[in-house]
Amino acid sequence: MSTEALRLVWVYPDLLSTYGDRGNLLIMARRADLRGLPVECHEVRSDQPVPTGGDIYLIGGGEDGPQALAAQRLIADGGFQGAARRGAVIFAVCAGYQLLGSSFFAKGARCTGLELMDLQSDRGETRAVGELAGPIDPALGLPPLTGFENHGGRTHLGPGAKPLVTVQVGVGNDGRTEGAWAGNMLGTYAHGPALARNPAIADLLIKWATGETLEPLDDTWPDKLRNERLTAIGTR
Amino acid sequence: MTEPKLPIRTRLASGLTKGAAALSRATGRGEGSVIGARVGMLVDPDMLANLAAGRRIALISGTNGKTTTTRLTTAAVGVLGEVATNSLGANMPTGHTSALVKAGPTPYAVLEVDEHYLPQVLEATHPELVALLNLSRDQLDRAQEVAGIAAKWRTLLTGKNVHVVANADDPMVVWAASVVPSVTWVAAGQRWLDDSWVCPECGSTIERSGEQWGCVTGDLVRPIPQWSVRDDGVVDPTGTYHEVHLQLPGRINKANAATALAVADRFGAPVLEALPRLAQVTSVAGRYATVVKDGRTIRLLLSKNPAGWLEAFDMAEDVPTLLAINARDPDGHDTSWLYDVDFSPVRGRRVLITGDRAYDLAVRLEVNDVRFEHVTSFGKALAAVPPGRLEVIANYTAFQDIRAELDRVN
CATH class of the missing domain: 3.40.1190.10 (Mur-like, catalytic domain)
Known part of the structure; x- marks a missing residue:
């Protein structure tokens, strides 16, 4: 770990921040800060180069047009992929999650993805809209996922990507699994935002980036929220 | 304007519209505007x-x-x-x-x-x-x-x-x-x-x-x-x-x-x-209405989305403030938008929160460094604040719930 500040890079908020994605940045920064870790947040607009020296990169959800545009600009820029290849932590949501794969569908056409994770996305017959929940891969040692999904895509994982969640409620990737992780990259369809409802994921990502064991925080309100959501959909 | 020559079918449909609307109001089912027209439009689609x-x-x-x-x-x-x-x-x-x-x-x-x-x-x-x-x-x-x-x-x-x-x-x-x-x-x-x-x-x-x-x-x-x-x-x-x-x-x-x-x-x-x-327009279907109840002067502001919250904070005054959030059908079920709103304008005020999705708001406010108290009903919010002004900012169905408690103020 560097002795400098933890550098959080939020990629393309002008294109990919349709579902309160700023929340994931704010929550990650807050949880690091409360542990006494100095934090620097960088918001990189789509007309700026993506810095390669970040510790954690966040990329969020967006509409079809902006998603396709984001893919073109990221491919042309190369900074994000460079950071991912040298092992930076990547947290991707919804459209941003699809971008990590080899291809995705936007506006009726197949688009080339960033080819960072072994997955590809196409269109489902129906739009997946509603609560999304299920147990997270035990290898990660996290409590169940709770979130809200709203997407038309279906994501197919190759052998190089592990499913993040076994779906209990909702659709996620294909009705059976939701999200994916591989190395230091983690993607999900969950809004909420995801880290508001699943602060343990934020802590895992900070741990991946810093290698440090984090002391627990007072999560009274996030716990109440999680409990309420999981109770409302009958998984608790 | 001269009485327009409405087709017979439209005149019949209009009569049915009024009748069904009156019935809906009389039975306390609602304002009647939707059900009445639904009946009329079955008779005359044009x-x-x-x-x-x-x-x-x-x-x-x-x-x-x-x-x-x-x-x-x-x-x-x-x-x-x-x-x-x-x-x-x-x-x-x-x-x-x-x-x-x-x-x-x-x-x-x-x-x-x-x-x-x-x-x-x-x-x-x-x-x-x-x-x-x-x-x-x-x-x-x-x-x-x-x-x-x-x-x-x-x-x-x-x-x-x-x-x-x-x-x-x-x-x-x-x-x-x-x-x-x-x-x-x-x-x-x-x-x-x-x-x-x-x-x-x-x-x-x-x-x-x-x-x-x-x-x-x-x-x-x-x-x-x-x-x-x-x-x-x-x-x-x-x-x-x-x-x-x-x-x-x-x-x-x-x-x-x-x-x-x-x-x-x-x-x-x-x-x-x-x-x-x-200058004669006061409140609009409860929006901006001021109601006095139990010694509290309550003003109602409706905010349905991030752009609306920005405008509400522009007009809300520095007094005790109740924020109410639901996520029922008319509101949308995804509360992620709460993070598109910067709640810092109410930081330092006495803030109470309520609504079906108060916990989503609680987590949001905590991240925003805004201190708050959670109350489980509008009545409890009223009881918690001293006599004087109370600003209420609520999204759609939360607003309607509070308006109902204030005798459907217009």
């Missing part, structure tokens, strides 16, 4: 078109401010004669049908239209004028994306012989409106910018500098406005400044008044005669 014929009609649409702007425009156009309007916010074709039946024959109609229903209502009513206020993210789990609505409007307006009054400060609205040859541009402002950084025409970046904006390729730029909001008033197309006195708070309502005046002016109402009528 009822709305037949009722609209012969009237000079303005449609008002956009994400935010529709109900209030419709009320202000109705007041301003009222200078010229009787105006039919759907004042209760029932803004789909059943609501328009019911409003026109209820008003009887009138020379004018000013109708609030849900942004998704604009094509249908425009085809049915052949308005003389359409006012487009703004577009921003709103209930994305069930509504169309912003760019999608803008495209729908643009397609709708292409080749149409209708005058448009449009907000020059919202790139999405400008793009949709600019296909029409005859547009009155109003510099109505747009505090919320996060849905218009990407040019809808070419996908390039939209740059802003002061009040100017434009796509970097130059294919979409801010038009020169004929009307604008300045200080406490409005500048008309001749460059004359008019002070605007309103009972409604906030800069956004000055902008809504500017749009209302632009519409009324187009219909021929003199600005100086319309202005005093705007």
